[in-house]
Amino acid sequence: MRVSYYPGCTLSTKARGYDRSGRAVAAALGVELVELPEWQCCGATFPLATDNSLALIAPTRVLYQAEQAGEQVAALCAICYHVLKRTQTTLERDLEMRERINWFTEQEYQGRVRVVHLLELLRDEPGWDGLAERVTRPLKGLRAAPYYGCLLLRPYDEIRLDDPESPTILHDLLRALGAEPVDFPYNVECCGSYITVKEPKISETMSRDIVASAREHGAQVIVTACPLCQFNLDYPQRETEFGRSGEEIPVVYFTQLMAVALGLPEEDWGLEEYYVDPRPLFRD
Amino acid sequence: MSRIGLFVCHCGINIAATVDVERVAEVVGRDSHVVFATDYKYMCSDPGQQLIKDAIVEHGLDGVIVAACSPGMHEKTFRATAAAVGLNPYRCEIANIREQCSWVHQEEPERATEKAIEIVRTMVEKVRRDEDLVPFELPITRRALVIGGGVAGLEAALSIASAGYPVVLVEREGYLGGKMARLSGTYLNFEAAPDLLQQRVGRVLNHPNIRVLLNAQVTGLEGYVGNFKAEVSGSRVQIPGSNLKPEAPKPETLEVGAVVVATGWDPYPLERLPEYGGGRVPDVIDGLAFEEMLRPGGELRRPSDGRVPREVVFVQCAGSRDPERGVSYCSKVCCMYVAKQAMMFKERVPEGQAYVFYIDIRSAGKGYDEYVQRAMEQHDVLYLRGKVSKIFRRGGRVVVWGADTLAGRPVEVEVDLVVLATAMLPSRGAIPLAQTLHIQTDGYGFYNEAHPKLRPVESLTAGIFLAGAGQGPKDIPEAVAQAGGAAAKVLQLFAQEAMVQEPTVAYVVEELCAACGACVAVCPYEAREIHPVRGIATVNAALCQTCGACVVACPNKASRIHNWEPGQVLAMADVLTEMSS
Numbered sequence: 023m024r025v026s027y028y029p030g031c032t033l034s035t036k037a038r039g040y041d042r043s044g045r046a047v048a049a050a051l052g053v054e055l056v057e058l059p060e061w062q063c064c065g066a067t068f069p070l071a072t073d074n075s076l077a078l079i080a081p082t083r084v085l086y087q088a089e090q091a092g093e094q095v096a097a098l099c100a101i102c103y104h105v106l107k108r109t110q111t112t113l114e115r116d117l118e119m120r121e122r123i124n125w126f127t128e129q130e131y132q133g134r135v136r137v138v139h140l141l142e143l144l145r146d147e148p149g150w151d152g153l154a155e156r157v158t159r160p161l162k163g164l165r166a167a168p169y170y171g172c173l174l175l176r177p178y179d180e181i182r183l184d185d186p187e188s189p190t191i192l193h194d195l196l197r198a199l200g201a202e203p204v205d206f207p208y209n210v211e212c213c214g215s216y217i218t219v220k221e222p223k224i225s226e227t228m229s230r231d232i233v234a235s236a237r238e239h240g241a242q243v244i245v246t247a248c249p250l251c252q253f254n255l256d257y258p259q260r261e262t263e264f265g266r267s268g269e270e271i272p273v274v275y276f277t278q279l280m281a282v283a284l285g286l287p288e289e290d291w292g293l294e295e296y297y298v299d300p301r302p303l304f305r306d
Numbered sequence: 307m308s309r310i311g312l313f314v315c316h317c318g319i320n321i322a323a324t325v326d327v328e329r330v331a332e333v334v335g336r337d338s339h340v341v342f343a344t345d346y347k348y349m350c351s352d353p354g355q356q357l358i359k360d361a362i363v364e365h366g367l368d369g370v371i372v373a374a375c376s377p378g379m380h381e382k383t384f385r386a387t388a389a390a391v392g393l394n395p396y397r398c399e400i401a402n403i404r405e406q407c408s409w410v411h412q413e414e415p416e417r418a419t420e421k422a423i424e425i426v427r428t429m430v431e432k433v434r435r436d437e438d439l440v441p442f443e444l445p446i447t448r449r450a451l452v453i454g455g456g457v458a459g460l461e462a463a464l465s466i467a468s469a470g471y472p473v474v475l476v477e478r479e480g481y482l483g484g485k486m487a488r489l490s491g492t493y494l495n496f497e498a499a500p501d502l503l504q505q506r507v508g509r510v511l512n513h514p515n516i517r518v519l520l521n522a523q524v525t526g527l528e529g530y531v532g533n534f535k536a537e538v539s540g541s542r543v544q545i546p547g548s549n550l551k552p553e554a555p556k557p558e559t560l561e562v563g564a565v566v567v568a569t570g571w572d573p574y575p576l577e578r579l580p581e582y583g584g585g586r587v588p589d590v591i592d593g594l595a596f597e598e599m600l601r602p603g604g605e606l607r608r609p610s611d612g613r614v615p616r617e618v619v620f621v622q623c624a625g626s627r628d629p630e631r632g633v634s635y636c637s638k639v640c641c642m643y644v645a646k647q648a649m650m651f652k653e654r655v656p657e658g659q660a661y662v663f664y665i666d667i668r669s670a671g672k673g674y675d676e677y678v679q680r681a682m683e684q685h686d687v688l689y690l691r692g693k694v695s696k697i698f699r700r701g702g703r704v705v706v707w708g709a710d711t712l713a714g715r716p717v718e719v720e721v722d723l724v725v726l727a728t729a730m731l732p733s734r735g736a737i738p739l740a741q742t743l744h745i746q747t748d749g750y751g752f753y754n755e756a757h758p759k760l761r762p763v764e765s766l767t768a769g770i771f772l773a774g775a776g777q778g779p780k781d782i783p784e785a786v787a788q789a790g791g792a793a794a795k796v797l798q799l800f801a802q803e804a805m806v807q808e809p810t811v812a813y814v815v816e817e818l819c820a821a822c823g824a825c826v827a828v829c830p831y832e833a834r835e836i837h838p839v840r841g842i843a844t845v846n847a848a849l850c851q852t853c854g855a856c857v858v859a860c861p862n863k864a865s866r867i868h869n870w871e872p873g874q875v876l877a878m879a880d881v882l883t884e885m886s887s
């Protein structure tokens with residue numbers, strides 16, 4: 023299966039490991055992610071202004087390119103996914119807005135392309151049972167805490183990926199990989215998101231609670247689908263002038279655990295660049 | 307030449323401020339069939355009606371048009387007025403120039419006046435051709451069916467039976483009393499629900515006029531007001547006052563004249579509140595479960611480890627007033643029962659602490675607000691104004707995250723037990739039952755009343771009445787009051803000698819009918835059939851609602867409606883097209 027792929031800026035820079043592992047596991051499962059030929063930034067926030075037409079232009083350009091390329095476009099970055107999916111929903115429902123933007127961009131976006139997250143693609147094909155069959159190196163005994171955050175799931179009315187209050191999609195995936203999903207109450211709490219840029223103290227406080235809760239529930243690793251969550255949870259656990267506490271928990275992308283479990287070579291794991299090094303967990 | 311009288315009503319300023327009523331009377335008054343035309347401030351008032359009566363007598367009128375509000379409001383009134391002085395009431399018609407004219411064209415008084423004239427003119431054409439009609443009389447089966455044996459159903463059954471009429475009470479479960487049978491004390495005076503209920507149940511079981519069918523359901527209903535046939539299945543006859551083994555379940559058909567639907571409510575499932583730990587955290591329970599713990603003989607212990615809870619959080623509006631994830635309406639009883647439960651908890655565990663998260667307190671009712679105040683002031687129940695965002699387990703305790711919007715900060719409380727005051731849903735199975743009974747529900751499955759203000763205990767189907775929480779969230783006194791109202795309506799029906807049925811229904815011109823059955827297929831009220839012996843279509847006048855579907859469907863113009871004859875409708879259309887051409 024060939025699917026258009028929108029990597030987005032972060033996966034081309036700071037989150038290269040997510041991109042690399044994502045492409046590798048997709049390929050291993052028979053899904054070829056075909057990068058859109060000429061893509062641009064989606065804007066990285068979904069505008070909430072009363073008149074949001076200006077900010078919808080960038081994501082609509084992406085959707086237009088995707089529409090030219092095929093029926094659906096896959097994203098890995100939860101933020102890109104969020105922005106593209108909501109833009110798509112908005113333009114599907116609001117014809118006037120679509121006409122307005124098309125008038126400006128001089129491109130005829132038809133409002134048809136289906137925006138999917140790789141998680142959704144895999145849930146449909148090969149499905150969790152199918153995935154489990156391809157696992158060559160089950161993550162036996164690995165206590166992994168699925169952390170969903172906000173943007174991947176909310177608002178439900180526009181995203182419809184999973185129940186935003188009690189999601190299971192990452193749990194299911196982890197089970198298919200042979201790991202033991204750790205349920206912890208903070209799994210859909212906000213990590214602070216962009217506030218990390220302006221008020222890092224606030225997001226660090228929020229993140230510490232999340233990590234602490236995962237640890238209390240016995241997690242060895244936290245699993246996410248969002249580069250900003252990854253950073254916000256990982257960075258506060260960095261080594262400081264006081265050294266390390268010894269209670270750090272690595273924070274990885276679901277694709278990276280998949281790469282390990284599917285027996286892909288270590289360079290496909292993309293686990294080099296983190297403040298808390300996850301690799302010791304996976305080296306025999 | 308007809309002798310029609312025209313009476314144009316001002317409706318205060320409702321009509322007269324927009325429509326030039328004098329002009330309407332004057333212009334239409336010139337019609338050769340109209341021998342008298344006038345206007346008046348309030349036609350429905352006593353002097354207004356007197357004016358009509360006097361004119362009928364004085365001018366020997368053979369038809370009356372009242373140009374006024376919707377016929378839904380006052381058709382009955384004015385027909386009675388006409389009948390009082392000997393005019394056949396079906397020769398009195400309403401021309402609606404309020405709802406269909408003045409109210410909707412307030413910006414354009416001139417054109418509104420023109421339209422009013424057109425409306426009245428069409429009525430002239432109709433009234434000219436109206437015939438004397440006589441209402442039908444139908445017999446009444448004076449036996450009532452009550453569906454649902456909760457406190458509302460019990461009340462309705464007792465009221466009807468005590469007036470001397472037989473009642474069959476059909477209850478789905480194996481016991482009577484409904485949800486009230488699971489309650490502890492009741493607000494406002496903590497009187498024990500089981501005691502209150504026992505007297506009622508005892509009276510019902512021993513009443514010579516009441517037959518109780520337990521574990522039974524109504525599976526079909528045919529017929530019409532005064533003459534229903536109900537199919538009941540899976541019934542076991544409970545013989546009052548005896549210990550005989552119940553009969554084996556067997557289906558039967560009951561002939562009844564009226565039905566009271568009192569199927570009550572069911573709690574919103576805990577599992578649909580996962581963010582509150584519903585269905586996941588054992589020490590998160592709903593209000594009914596807590597009632598059971600507070601009951602005489604119940605044990606106030608946490609489900610997880612059997613310890614007596616010291617600290618309890620109550621979460622109001624759990625699932626209610628939440629259009630996004632739950633139901634949009636207020637469940638109405640929870641503010642009150644939470645106050646009750648919190649006080650009862652404090653009685654049992656005086657050193658304990660009760661917290662209540664609320665959006666706002668809805669305690670409208672005599673003595674209700676004072677009751678909630680009592681919980682706050684005399685029992686130290688801590689009320690926190692704000693919604694709860696999340697509930698989860700930490701160690702052996704339950705953590706509640708919420709907001710205290712009065713203090714303007716997020717709060718976290720760690721307690722032993724959480725009680726969710728979950729929303730009231732219509733009883734499961736209410737929608738299919740409504741379909742069986744041909745009554746309507748709202749989007750949630752609460753039965754719709756015929757009119758939200760003036761006919762709150764009737765359904766839109768004649769002879770089917772509503773009582774209790776199945777019509778909308780209600781507490782016990784309200785459910786009982788509504789049941790009393792429904793019973794009064796049943797008795798009103800039974801007190802009539804025969805049922806009078808409007809004659810303005812469909813009929814079949816026998817020699818034109820080819821028995822094609824087109825009308826049978828379109829009739830939404832199952833009022834038509836092809837007569838097995840006579841081989842033509844026939845109308846069950848008691849079921850016909852005068853919708854007109856069959857008239858349009860009939861290729862032979864054999865299907866007609868009294869006083870809506872093809873000649874009348876065409877003449878009405880003609881006068882309109884003439885005027886606009």
Ligand SMILES: Cc1cc2nc3c(=O)[nH]c(=O)nc-3n(C[C@H](O)[C@H](O)[C@H](O)COP(=O)(O)OP(=O)(O)OC[C@H]3O[C@@H](n4cnc5c(N)ncnc54)[C@H](O)[C@@H]3O)c2cc1C
Pocket residue numbers: 453454455456457458459476477478479482483484485486489491492493522523524568569570571572593594597639643646733734735739773774775776780781782783785
């Ligand atoms: C936790 C809690 C505490 C409460 N405390 C109080 C209080 O202190 N004071 C107060 O005034 N109110 C209280 N209430 C409200 C009270 O429970 C209701 O007002 C009352 O139950 C309404 O009675 P009902 O007869 O309308 O409905 P129900 O009690 O629900 O009875 C309906 C009956 O119909 C039966 N039924 C349903 N469907 C069918 C069918 N298809 N065929 C045949 N039978 C059927 C059911 O089995 C049931 O027996 C409380 C509610 C809750 C949730």
Ligand code: SF4
Pocket residue numbers: 622623624626627635636637638639640641642666667668727
């Ligand atoms: S009665 Fe009170 S607790 Fe119940 S839904 Fe209404 S406001 Fe909320």
Ligand code: SF4
Pocket residue numbers: 811812828829830831832833834845849850851852853854855856857867
């Ligand atoms: S008028 Fe309507 S309700 Fe009456 S018989 Fe015809 S189709 Fe049925």
